[in-house]
Amino acid sequence: MSEPSSGWLEGREHCLPVRIYYEDTDFTGVVYHANYLRYFERGRSDFFRLAGISHSEFLALPEPTAFSVIRIELDFKRAARIDDALVVRTTYDSVTGARLNVSQRITRGVHRLEGPRHPPAAPDVRAAQSVLRTGHAIRSPPTRRSTDPDTLPGDLMSPAAALTPESFDLISIFMRADWVVKLVMIGLGMASLWSWSIILDKLFRFGALNREADRFEDSVASGKSLEDVAAAAGEHPRHALPRMLQAALKEWREARAKGPATEGQLAFLVQRIDRTLDTIIARESSRVETGLGGLAIVATASPFVGLFGTVWGIMGSFQAIAIQKNTSLAIVAPSIAEALFATAIGLIAAIPAYIAYNAFSTAAGRFTGRLEGFADDLSTAIQRRLSEKA
Numbered sequence: 001m002s003e004p005s006s007g008w009l010e011g012r013e014h015c016l017p018v019r020i021y022y023e024d025t026d027f028t029g030v031v032y033h034a035n036y037l038r039y040f041e042r043g044r045s046d047f048f049r050l051a052g053i054s055h056s057e058f059l060a061l062p063e064p065t066a067f068s069v070i071r072i073e074l075d076f077k078r079a080a081r082i083d084d085a086l087v088v089r090t091t092y093d094s095v096t097g098a099r100l101n102v103s104q105r106i107t108r109g110v111h112r113l114e115g116p117r118h119p120p121a122a123p124d125v126r127a128a129q130s131v132l133r134t135g136h137a138i139r140s141p142p143t144r145r146s147t148d149p150d151t152l153p154g155d156l157m158s159p160a161a162a163l164t165p166e167s168f169d170l171i172s173i174f175m176r177a178d179w180v181v182k183l184v185m186i187g188l189g190m191a192s193l194w195s196w197s198i199i200l201d202k203l204f205r206f207g208a209l210n211r212e213a214d215r216f217e218d219s220v221a222s223g224k225s226l227e228d229v230a231a232a233a234g235e236h237p238r239h240a241l242p243r244m245l246q247a248a249l250k251e252w253r254e255a256r257a258k259g260p261a262t263e264g265q266l267a268f269l270v271q272r273i274d275r276t277l278d279t280i281i282a283r284e285s286s287r288v289e290t291g292l293g294g295l296a297i298v299a300t301a302s303p304f305v306g307l308f309g310t311v312w313g314i315m316g317s318f319q320a321i322a323i324q325k326n327t328s329l330a331i332v333a334p335s336i337a338e339a340l341f342a343t344a345i346g347l348i349a350a351i352p353a354y355i356a357y358n359a360f361s362t363a364a365g366r367f368t369g370r371l372e373g374f375a376d377d378l379s380t381a382i383q384r385r386l387s388e389k390a
Helices: 033-050 055-059 170-176 179-220 226-232 240-257 263-288 292-324 329-389
Strands: 008-010 013-019 067-076 085-096 099-108 130-138
Touching: 013 033, 033 067, 033 085, 033 099, 170 329, 179 226, 179 240, 179 263, 179 292, 179 329, 226 240, 240 263, 240 329, 263 329, 292 329
Parallel strands: none
Antiparallel strands: 008 013, 013 085, 067 130, 085 099, 099 130
16 A cells, blocks of 8 residues: 655645545535645645654654644635645745744646746636645754754754844844844944043043142142242143133233232232133133033933834834734844844943933033132232232
């Protein structure tokens, strides 16, 4: 007795011949609608058998494993009749995790059809009978990790076809992302690097400014004359405090070189000194605040840019649902991961920039207040000298 035929493979498409008998039809000779599901099941089983996947082996495992159909979409075209020779054509669409999506067609005629995977209808080949898309939930046994690579179609045995934990590492998410989401990620990464360059610059700059200010104020408080302290600072000091002292003493020396001054001239001298000191303070305050505007931009705009990437990624998720016709999390998880990764990068860029902006704004305000306090003390010392001369 010959072994029942399991059909044949035409490329990646499995073909199983089916003959319509009297038991398959109603009293008019038309195939019962439910019998098509039986034909499809035979086609799927023989497709898996030729691919090296045996149901009996799965059921014989210590932990029995089986396929189960969780969703079917049936598009009925025309009825098959008694004595018709049909071909059940099975092609897998995709493998995601434990889900296998399969497309099946039943065509009339026993000869093999050459050409594309979904050949167009021709005048001598009657129209396709029905199209079925099924999803199989598979619980893979631990003892069977792979199938025969010579019989299993290429995409089905590809590691990239199934989702693994490695599919959700940061590099994989970035490489799999849509080009718009990639641009968002790259832009946010560059913004983060820019903000960190400002943060490090300000961190070292404020530290150096405060240390120099401490040394200079200690020198002024040591009891040395203001002229000696100004001379020790050099001709072109970089810090604002010695520049303020030198500018005030310059105004003082120029006024004294003109000879005795009236009370009004002394008042004008004090005003000139105050304006000179205010100018130095304004310039120094503007210099130490350089870059804070960039931190503010990154802190406020990055979350919204990341949100744009998230919205775009969610749109991709809905497109995947529409294309796959499947609402399973395995279908939309990659796109959702890409979308959320864009948001995460936006927050990574924004949070340090926001914290640094507030911290450095406070530090800049304190430094400006320190300059203003020194200017008040210096103006008071100059006025004391003028009153002594008077």
